[in-house]
Amino acid sequence: MQEVFASLGTGFGVALAPFNIMLVLIGCFAGTLIGALPGIGPINGVAILLPIAYGLGLPPESALILLAGIYYGAEYGGRISSILLNVPGDAGAVMTTLDGNPMAKRGEAGRALSLSAIASFVGGTFAVILMSMFGPALARFAVTFSPSDYVALMVFAFASLASLVGKNPWKTLMGALIGLMLATMGIDGNTGVPRFTFGVPDLLAGIDFLIVVIGLFGMAELFHLVEQQVTGKLQTLPVDSSFVRMADLARTKWTILRASIIGFFIGILPGTGASVASAVAYGAEKRAAGADTSEFGKGDVRGLAAPEAANNAAASGAMVPMLTLGIPGSGTTAILLGALMLFNVQPGPLLFTQHPEIAWGLIASMYVGNVALLIINLPLVGLFARMLTIPQHYLTPLIAILAFIGVYSIVGNPFDLFLIILLGMFGWLLRKMEFPLAPVILGFVLGGLFEDNLRRALSISAGDWGILVESWKSLALYGLAVLAVVLPATLSYLNKRRARDRAPT
Amino acid sequence: MIDRIFAGTLLLITLAYGFIAFTLIKAPFQYDPIGPEGWPQILAIVAVICLIMLMIRPDVDSLDTSRPTWIKLACASAMLFAYAELYEPLGFIIATALFATLMARLLGAAWGRSAAFGITIGVAGYLVCAGLMGLNLPAGPLPKI
Structure with missing residues (x-):
């Protein structure tokens, strides 16, 4: 514990430097704005702004502080469009519409927004506290992982991804495989043999991470927005002067606490993020309410507080495996992990000891950022609400312009501009085919690490595949992987059967 | 299918x-x-x-995209390729102003408003990104900051 406080001190030294405080504020503000805009979620926001942040030439800890601010700021902002428009700003804010929008329709938009801001703040802060306590311990444990244990960890990560994300597990797996296959292009680091480069010199170094991210999450989103485009203004409900009451907080204090815990632990699981967390928290709250559920879905304060606390806790929880294991817990944290690699910082359990200024600086900045978000969000919510009325036909071209600025300013090569457009078309097509995109980026980021560890493990054992199942750690992780696949399938089967039994025949 | x-x-x-x-x-x-x-x-x-x-076991039957939407998507792609093609020769300000104007128009804004939006975003984008943040953007025929 002592050690944690000392390290947090170092972290605050970084996070409270005036320049970094400014970046936290900018990140949180931009994030809230991005989250509030319907259609553009945290992952798109971080993807579009990553190259620009990289191009600014910031030190790695400052760039990460900025990007993380955009990330959890966007999780915060998602609730604004959920409540006022009944259109979730991102997948994690879907559950917020259920009770948030009815409250706003009742003329209690101010109350809903302020209550959800406080729930978000508690969820976010609670998760950061848990992260500072458990993160270093997990990292210390992970240092003992051998290459074969890492292989098992990756298998677990992809298994839980396949079973929890998307409707069709085969499509999720295929998405991850596309990412893994893309990552094999370029010169093999161990032998110097070029793979899948077709003699093109530009491909020797592999496909640039930035290009993939901005293509799949920036340009693909643009095509999606063009397709879904709604003409005319969306009708926002007005923000009135109602405000959260003490009674609301007293009524929801246990709800918020429960949802924060659920959110944090679901966030830690690889591949599951805010959307799963908020749905589970909402369901748990409904069950916990017992007989008194008539108000749920009609504007119950508990139904609003639970998903908001959970999705913000999950957003921070997803950072835990990224920082401690080097395995991202969600698509957005996969992008943050890739950002670290761009700065030549190797993520993994040694990050806490080798780069304490990055790991702890980031954690400390999240304490600052959560307070900043609460302060920004309470008085300025009217301003953000007005942003919602900006018509889509101005926002959509803006995505392309920002993507082009980012890519061109780093690579300085117009060829890459064509590449991101093509990747954008491919991403749009994948999305139309109901392939989730997050696994693609997760596979792309983890591809090198997965292969390296497998090859290192087999080098140690001189080619004996038995080494993969030798240690108890690997076996436990494979067990968890099987559980992650079997459990959700069994539960949905049982649910279906129960529903069928109940239905009159 | x-x-x-x-x-x-x-x-x-x-x-x-x-x-x-x-x-x-x-x-x-x-x-x-x-x-x-x-x-x-x-x-x-x-x-x-x-x-x-x-x-x-396929589960998506058709793309379910109407003909006008396809045309709109094709137009958007063509504009993006043109934007990429003209990025260096015309420079950021002119290329962006053209692209933003046409794209906003395609998505349903009026001509006047689209043009105002395009020119503002081209000039302001260049001033903020190249001037203030020092990013490398093509100046084209216009004088560099």
Whole structure:
């Protein structure tokens, strides 16, 4: 514990430097704005702004502080469009519409927004506290992982991804495989043999991470927005002067606490993020309410507080495996992990000891950022609400312009501009085919690490595949992987059967 | 149906990928037990299984995109390619102003407002990104800051 406080001190030294405080504020503000805009979620926001942040030439800890601010700021902002428009700003804010929008329709938009801001703040802060306590311990444990244990960890990560994300597990797996296959292009680091480069010199170094991210999450989103485009203004409900009451907080204090815990632990699981967390928290709250559920879905304060606390806790929880294991817990944290690699910082359990200024600086900045978000969000919510009325036909071209600025300013090569457009078309097509995109980026980021560890493990054992199942750690992780696949399938089967039994025949 | 076509196309690409992994990639001598070709081989095999499963059980029948939407998407793509093509020759300000104007118009804004938006975003974007943040953007025929 002592050690944690000392390290947090170092972290605050970084996070409270005036320049970094400014970046936290900018990140949180931009994030809230991005989250509030319907259609553009945290992952798109971080993807579009990553190259620009990289191009600014910031030190790695400052760039990460900025990007993380955009990330959890966007999780915060998602609730604004959920409540006022009944259109979730991102997948994690879907559950917020259920009770948030009815409250706003009742003329209690101010109350809903302020209550959800406080729930978000508690969820976010609670998760950061848990992260500072458990993160270093997990990292210390992970240092003992051998290459074969890492292989098992990756298998677990992809298994839980396949079973929890998307409707069709085969499509999720295929998405991850596309990412893994893309990552094999370029010169093999161990032998110097070029793979899948077709003699093109530009491909020797592999496909640039930035290009993939901005293509799949920036340009693909643009095509999606063009397709879904709604003409005319969306009708926002007005923000009135109602405000959260003490009674609301007293009524929801246990709800918020429960949802924060659920959110944090679901966030830690690889591949599951805010959307799963908020749905589970909402369901748990409904069950916990017992007989008194008539108000749920009609504007119950508990139904609003639970998903908001959970999705913000999950957003921070997803950072835990990224920082401690080097395995991202969600698509957005996969992008943050890739950002670290761009700065030549190797993520993994040694990050806490080798780069304490990055790991702890980031954690400390999240304490600052959560307070900043609460302060920004309470008085300025009217301003953000007005942003919602900006018509889509101005926002959509803006995505392309920002993507082009980012890519061109780093690579300085117009060829890459064509590449991101093509990747954008491919991403749009994948999305139309109901392939989730997050696994693609997760596979792309983890591809090198997965292969390296497998090859290192087999080098140690001189080619004996038995080494993969030798240690108890690997076996436990494979067990968890099987559980992650079997459990959700069994539960949905049982649910279906129960529903069928109940239905009159 | 469209699902099967898509999976089939991916399958062809995967087979080509697998072919390269199984025949063309070789290290001059073996450094580690599975070498540079082993991992792509594993990926190719898993991907083939996965794609066959997707072809057996497809779940998306059609793209469900109407004709006007296709035209709009095609126009948007054409504009993006033109934007990329003209980025360096015309410079950021002019290329962006043109692109933003036409794109906003395509998506339903009036001509006047689109042009005002395009010019503002071109000039302001350049001043903020190239001037204030020092990013490298093409100046084109206009004087550089």
